[in-house]
Amino acid sequence: MNRKTLPLVYSLAIPIGVGALVAIALAPFGETPLEGVTLLVKGAFGSWRRVSETLVKTSPLLFTGLAVALAFRCGAFNIGAEGQFLV
Incomplete structure (x- = not known):
């Protein structure tokens, strides 16, 4: 497989695997x-x-994920996300 078809295979295989x-x-x-x-x-x-209730419970997880993604995008390694989430 080449690099272009591999993401397509993953995007099809993962939902099928989760469904199974x-x-x-x-x-x-x-x-x-x-x-x-x-x-x-x-x-x-x-x-x-x-x-x-779904939005209230998912908001902290979404913002924690965004914070980690922003740090990785900037080239930093953020290891404090779990602690920030708990606080």
Whole structure:
């Protein structure tokens, strides 16, 4: 494979692999992967209250990721992101 097709292979293989893992994890409970994903989406975005809770809980993670990405982009190595997140 050349360098141009490798990202395409990864972008197709990773979702298929994750879907297979979800199917394997839900199989003992008698649920299909579609039902599991539907419940996950309804749990996170089922009402305005759930949407706001999802945003409240994901905002610190998003900002921590942005801080680390900015540091890496500038050529610095930020090892304090976990501590900053906890504070």
